[in-house]
Amino acid sequence: MTTLVGTDLGVQYGSFRALDGVSLELRPGHITGLIGPNGSGKSTLLHTLAGFLKPTTGRVELGGTDVTSWQPYRRARSGLSIKFQVARIYTQMTVAENVHLALQTGRPVRRLLRSADDVVDRDRTQALLAPFQLDDHLDVIAGELGHGHQQRLELAMVAAHGPSVLLLDEPTAGMSPDERRGVGQWVTSFADRCAVLIVDHDLDFVRSISTTITVLNQGQHVATGTPAEIEAHPDVRRVYLSHV
Amino acid sequence: MTTPFSSRLPAALGRWWRPAIVVLGIVVLLRVLDGPGESFWTQVVTRAMILVLFAVSADLVWGYTGVFTLGHAIPFGVGGYTAGLLADRFGWSEVLLLSLAAAVAAAAIGAITGLLLFLGRQPLTAIAVSLTTLALSFVAERIAFGWSFLGAANGLPGLPIPTLFGWRIEPGVPFFIAALVSLFVAYVASSHLVESRVGLVMRAVRDDEVRAAYLGYAVGHIRFAVFVASNALAGLAGALFALHEGFVGPTQIGVVLSTQVLLWLVLGGRGVLLGAVIGVAIVEVAGRGIADEYPRQWPVILGVVLLVFVTALPGGIVDGWRRLRDRGRTGRSSSGGVEVASASTGSGAS
Numbered sequence: 001m002t003t004l005v006g007t008d009l010g011v012q013y014g015s016f017r018a019l020d021g022v023s024l025e026l027r028p029g030h031i032t033g034l035i036g037p038n039g040s041g042k043s044t045l046l047h048t049l050a051g052f053l054k055p056t057t058g059r060v061e062l063g064g065t066d067v068t069s070w071q072p073y074r075r076a077r078s079g080l081s082i083k084f085q086v087a088r089i090y091t092q093m094t095v096a097e098n099v100h101l102a103l104q105t106g107r108p109v110r111r112l113l114r115s116a117d118d119v120v121d122r123d124r125t126q127a128l129l130a131p132f133q134l135d136d137h138l139d140v141i142a143g144e145l146g147h148g149h150q151q152r153l154e155l156a157m158v159a160a161h162g163p164s165v166l167l168l169d170e171p172t173a174g175m176s177p178d179e180r181r182g183v184g185q186w187v188t189s190f191a192d193r194c195a196v197l198i199v200d201h202d203l204d205f206v207r208s209i210s211t212t213i214t215v216l217n218q219g220q221h222v223a224t225g226t227p228a229e230i231e232a233h234p235d236v237r238r239v240y241l242s243h244v
Numbered sequence: 245m246t247t248p249f250s251s252r253l254p255a256a257l258g259r260w261w262r263p264a265i266v267v268l269g270i271v272v273l274l275r276v277l278d279g280p281g282e283s284f285w286t287q288v289v290t291r292a293m294i295l296v297l298f299a300v301s302a303d304l305v306w307g308y309t310g311v312f313t314l315g316h317a318i319p320f321g322v323g324g325y326t327a328g329l330l331a332d333r334f335g336w337s338e339v340l341l342l343s344l345a346a347a348v349a350a351a352a353i354g355a356i357t358g359l360l361l362f363l364g365r366q367p368l369t370a371i372a373v374s375l376t377t378l379a380l381s382f383v384a385e386r387i388a389f390g391w392s393f394l395g396a397a398n399g400l401p402g403l404p405i406p407t408l409f410g411w412r413i414e415p416g417v418p419f420f421i422a423a424l425v426s427l428f429v430a431y432v433a434s435s436h437l438v439e440s441r442v443g444l445v446m447r448a449v450r451d452d453e454v455r456a457a458y459l460g461y462a463v464g465h466i467r468f469a470v471f472v473a474s475n476a477l478a479g480l481a482g483a484l485f486a487l488h489e490g491f492v493g494p495t496q497i498g499v500v501l502s503t504q505v506l507l508w509l510v511l512g513g514r515g516v517l518l519g520a521v522i523g524v525a526i527v528e529v530a531g532r533g534i535a536d537e538y539p540r541q542w543p544v545i546l547g548v549v550l551l552v553f554v555t556a557l558p559g560g561i562v563d564g565w566r567r568l569r570d571r572g573r574t575g576r577s578s579s580g581g582v583e584v585a586s587a588s589t590g591s592g593a594s
């Protein structure tokens with residue numbers, strides 16, 4: 001069971017403070033929703049937790065270990081996984097190859113040099129893609145998929161990696177309400193093995209799946225609480241009223 | 245890919261019959277071009293095969309892991325000088341030992357450079373990697389020029405003819421066979437590598453190193469390993485080249501050769517091993533006639549051709565040919581049911 005803790009995180013872009021002393025704790029079995037207006041620093045926070053950005057202040061702990069100076073691949077090997085706001089998939093490879101890449105990490109090179117794994121992995125790949133309705137697109141070049149499909153392919157890759165901490169940056173952007181509900185169900189089912197942080201602009205969606213919600217505004221922490229508490233929070237109302 | 249073992253052998257034969265016919269055709273052509281007792285064209289093709297070996301090694305680094313190295317002549321030259329020194333000063337003649345020593349020396353140099361490029365605490369940016377390798381190539385050339393032990397500007401001329409188990413490998417048919425065998429082995433091994441799951445990881449590192457890292461791949465380690473292996477291969481090519489020419493000099497380690505190998509890959513196509521073969525064939529064999537006929541205009545012609553390729557055909561000849569072939573097959577390329585994004589992604593690694 002792995003907990004991800006960010007303490008007093010600050011990020012500076014030149015003279016602009018994108019993140020200012022934000023703390024956050026992600027526990028296994030919990031889904032934390034992260035909301036805030038455009039440019040409030042949500043992606044910056046995710047990138048900092050993931051190690052894609054180095055914080056200027058604060059630290060990140062993964063399962064009790066200080067990982068602030070760890071490179072991304074080490075965090076990934078310790079169970080961290082991230083879905084980026086703009087899907088990062090391999091557009092020149094097939095859907096199956098994308099998933100294979102996520103499945104085969106940690107396998108010894110000697111095994112990777114043999115092609116026999118293809119047979120074994122095909123069934124697993126299909127099973128992993130099924131929740132995202134991609135299981136009959138195994139041999140399609142990922143770049144030829146539509147936007148929503150690309151997002152879901154990245155989710156399938158992230159799932160294949162078998163994370164214990166999962167960071168999702170707007171996973172349902174550009175999806176229909178139906179697709180969104182599907183992703184919501186998948187996230188919920190995934191969360192009993194895993195600590196999840198999810199960013200989304202659809203507040204009803206976030207409220208429906210999160211156990212905890214954190215609100216950011218202009219790089220600063222505004223409030224953290226249950227969906228009901230957040231809804232009633234005067235500061236949160238102010239943030240959203242002034243922006244919407 | 246998913247064939248059971250029993251049917252793999254015929255499949256492998258099916259893959260190699262076309263190259264085999266091409267080689268046979270070249271051999272016949274060489275017998276016609278070179279009269280009895282002559283070996284001019286045989287040597288031209290031998291030289292080209294050795295350069296293909298070199299180009300394949302560069303493609304592994306640039307075409308498959310996305311490292312734009314401007315110093316790939318370094319391992320080539322280190323291999324050449326290693327073989328040259330051992331043959332000239334220490335009297336080694338066994339070609340297998342000379343090649344092995346050259347490959348080991350080049351790999352060692354590659355390991356030192358690779359450590360600097362890929363295994364630092366903070367990984368270097370792509371630009372920094374290119375500039376560093378460029379600077380190193382320049383330094384290597386200067387050292388070769390200045391150091392009398394390496395023959396300075398004259399290099400090491402008059403290298404003795406190597407032997408294989410006591411049998412003399414003369415430039416001409418014997419060296420042609422030796423180069424062909426080396427190239428065949430290296431090419432088959434490389435294509436097995438790039439088509440395996442390891443090759444998939446290499447392309448993943450090339451196409452998006454951030455995604456690769458978040459899937460748990462140690463991008464720096466992978467690039468380091470491929471870089472060292474590729475340097476060893478380049479060292480082997482450098483040794484064969486030096487032994488074939490009977491000469492090794494500063495041009496074989498310098499900036500010009502470092503860029504030339506990239507040029508072959510731009511023309512032929514990178515990220516596809518056949519591109520190395522085609523690039524070298526065009527510039528070093530077909531282009532040779534033009535270069536001899538119009539020595540002054542040749543660099544300009546080459547420059548213009550290069551410009552056309554970089555702008556109009558960034559994937560090189562192999563990619564262009566594949567597109568032409570695929571255009572004839574459109575209509576059933578995209579299967580039903582998938583929404584097809586309007587923007588098609590261009591090919592080519594940066």
Ligand SMILES: Nc1ncnc2c1ncn2[C@@H]1O[C@H](COP(=O)(O)OP(=O)(O)OP(=O)(O)O)[C@@H](O)[C@H]1O
Nearest residue numbers: 013016018036037038039040041042043044045085
């Ligand atoms: N590389 C960068 N350089 C400079 N400023 C940046 C950079 N990346 C982000 N910013 C700024 O930092 C602020 C926070 O950006 P961030 O992407 O974290 O916001 P966000 O909450 O994810 O917004 P959105 O809802 O639009 O995705 C924004 O004002 C943005 O313009």
Ligand SMILES: [Mg+2]
Nearest residue numbers: 042043044085
């Ligand atoms: Mg964002």
